[in-house]
Amino acid sequence: MSETTIVIGAGFGGLAAAIQLAAAGERVVLLEGADAVGGKAGTASFDGACFDTGPSLLTLPEVPEALFALAGAQLRERVQLRRLSPAFRYHFADGVQLDVHDTLDATLEATRRTLGADAAEELHGFARYAERIWQASAPAFVYGDAPAIRSMLSMDVRTVAGLSRIDPLRAMQTAIDAQVRDPHLRRILYRYATYNGSDVRVAPATLNCIASVELGRGGFGVEGGIGALAGALAVLATELGVEIRLGSRVDRITSQAGRVVAVDLQDGTHLPCSAVISNADARHLHEALLPEADRPPRREQPASMSGYNAVFRVPRRQDREAVAHQVVFPDEYIDEFAAIFDRGTVTATPTVYACNQRAAHGRAGWADADALFVMINAPSVDAASAPTDASALREQARAALSRAGICDAVDEVVWERTPEGLAARFPGSAGALYGAASNSIFSAFRRPTNRSPLLRGLYLASGTAHPGGGVPLAMLSGMAAARALLHDLGRPAQAACPALRAG
Numbered sequence: 001m002s003e004t005t006i007v008i009g010a011g012f013g014g015l016a017a018a019i020q021l022a023a024a025g026e027r028v029v030l031l032e033g034a035d036a037v038g039g040k041a042g043t044a045s046f047d048g049a050c051f052d053t054g055p056s057l058l059t060l061p062e063v064p065e066a067l068f069a070l071a072g073a074q075l076r077e078r079v080q081l082r083r084l085s086p087a088f089r090y091h092f093a094d095g096v097q098l099d100v101h102d103t104l105d106a107t108l109e110a111t112r113r114t115l116g117a118d119a120a121e122e123l124h125g126f127a128r129y130a131e132r133i134w135q136a137s138a139p140a141f142v143y144g145d146a147p148a149i150r151s152m153l154s155m156d157v158r159t160v161a162g163l164s165r166i167d168p169l170r171a172m173q174t175a176i177d178a179q180v181r182d183p184h185l186r187r188i189l190y191r192y193a194t195y196n197g198s199d200v201r202v203a204p205a206t207l208n209c210i211a212s213v214e215l216g217r218g219g220f221g222v223e224g225g226i227g228a229l230a231g232a233l234a235v236l237a238t239e240l241g242v243e244i245r246l247g248s249r250v251d252r253i254t255s256q257a258g259r260v261v262a263v264d265l266q267d268g269t270h271l272p273c274s275a276v277i278s279n280a281d282a283r284h285l286h287e288a289l290l291p292e293a294d295r296p297p298r299r300e301q302p303a304s305m306s307g308y309n310a311v312f313r314v315p316r317r318q319d320r321e322a323v324a325h326q327v328v329f330p331d332e333y334i335d336e337f338a339a340i341f342d343r344g345t346v347t348a349t350p351t352v353y354a355c356n357q358r359a360a361h362g363r364a365g366w367a368d369a370d371a372l373f374v375m376i377n378a379p380s381v382d383a384a385s386a387p388t389d390a391s392a393l394r395e396q397a398r399a400a401l402s403r404a405g406i407c408d409a410v411d412e413v414v415w416e417r418t419p420e421g422l423a424a425r426f427p428g429s430a431g432a433l434y435g436a437a438s439n440s441i442f443s444a445f446r447r448p449t450n451r452s453p454l455l456r457g458l459y460l461a462s463g464t465a466h467p468g469g470g471v472p473l474a475m476l477s478g479m480a481a482a483r484a485l486l487h488d489l490g491r492p493a494q495a496a497c498p499a500l501r502a503g
């Protein structure tokens with residue numbers, strides 16, 4: 001039997017798994033169907049300017065730091081992270097603008113100046129509550145192996161005090177409304193549900209810890225774009241001996257006697273292997289790559305949100321401040337969740353997000369203009385009641401952004417992608433940005449685990465497996481998959497890095 005581990009996919013999860021395995025001395029071949037690494041963290045260019053087309057905000061930088069460290073390297077020697085202040089500017093329908101900074105203290109001060117002392121106190125109280133949830137839940141749900149009900153019990157949720165620490169029984173919105181009266185702050189806090197594509201009306205309040213990750217620890221830019229982080233991981237993997245083959249689409253995984261033995265590529269190449277780590281969307285793995293006899297029964301889980309994405313070419317102007325991230329809220333926000341999850345559509349006046357890639361990532365843009373990455377949340381292709389009307393969403397984005405002074409109504413759209421486009425590029429994703437939505441208290445337990453229970457030698461490293469979507473979590477998924485494989489080989493897996501401990 002070949003002693004090679006094949007990793008399918010060079011997204012953050014696949015790259016992280018390959019790095020951890022190669023650092024432990026394993027022979028790794030990484031097969032990527034596309035012609036570039038990065039997966040959903042893609043890049044594109046127009047008229048000489050390169051821009052990101054996927055994630056635009058990096059949280060939990062200690063995760064890539066730990067990954068580099070376990071390979072004997074230092075993230076900060078290869079990738080410059082950018083602290084952003086202001087990081088976010090929120091625009092509200094009543095004309096209020098509130099900035100969120102890179103420290104909680106600065107954000108509280110901005111809140112006090114803009115919304116008053118009572119609002120700042122409410123936000124401070126909420127941040128403390130969100131941090132308590134993070135401290136109590138992250139070791140089991142984020143940094144640990146895939147949780148079983150027993151991990152809940154180990155958090156002492158049998159007692160009322162234990163349960164209240166992670167607040168799983170209320171919905172996010174209920175918990176926010178109970179603690180925060182200011183309507184502007186409520187909107188900002190509701191929006192954190194979209195960070196894993198979930199529905200704030202029903203997602204467990206445990207997810208309010210996302211507020212702590214961003215408000216308490218900060219969101220970062222990456223010099224050269226988030227795509228540059230994927231590029232740096234690919235360089236590190238290559239230095240460790242990982243063979244990265246681009247343009248290598250896997251068609252099938254072959255098994256014998258309940259064990260993975262080979263993969264077959266679209267071009268007819270047959271590659272024997274001792275193990276496979278799949279970075280593909282879990283549904284693609286389960287419904288297309290696995291032999292039929294080894295497929296799990298289909299378990300319907302509602303997909304997380306998708307998005308309409310565009311890049312606008314926005315002329316630089318003296319009177320227009322380039323802020324890294326800006327969000328333009330409509331008058332009514334909660335209906336946006338109802339539209340996406342109940343009606344399978346986008347509201348008539350959706351929230352519009354815009355990332356100025358020069359301010360966030362130091363991307364040069366054009367001689368006289370910046371690249372503005374734009375997103376409107378939308379239902380996944382699975383949930384959509386009708387095909388996306390890109391021209392309507394384009395005009396809604398233009399209208400909202402020009403009203404807020406972020407761009408002009410005539411600015412050119414140089415790149416665009418609908419949920420259908422995302423679904424076609426990432427098979428099995430249905431266009432969802434983060435795998436299944438975390439809309440139930442059981443979502444974390446239903447997520448695919450990093451060691452397949454179906455086939456020996458098969459592991460999952462993906463934002464659609466444990467611990468979930470988003471750049472740092474996809475990397476943690478890769479590291480958890482590599483740990484599981486090393487454990488099964490009887491090899492000591494690197495102990496969890498101290499930097500990965502919560503808090």
Ligand SMILES: Cc1cc2nc3c(=O)[nH]c(=O)nc-3n(C[C@H](O)[C@H](O)[C@H](O)COP(=O)(O)OP(=O)(O)OC[C@H]3O[C@@H](n4cnc5c(N)ncnc54)[C@H](O)[C@@H]3O)c2cc1C
Binds near residue numbers: 009037249250
């Ligand atoms: C528009 C957008 C905005 C986002 N914003 C943010 C953000 O601001 N912050 C954040 O943290 N997260 C964000 N996310 C989510 C984040 O990008 C993802 O969760 C993360 O990048 C997923 O990584 P992954 O490891 O699951 O791999 P993926 O990125 O899903 O990559 C999987 C790779 O596997 C390859 N592959 C699949 N099947 C095969 C096959 N059969 N053969 C060969 N190769 C195959 C694919 O080509 C792809 O390269 C965003 C996502 C999108 C799309």
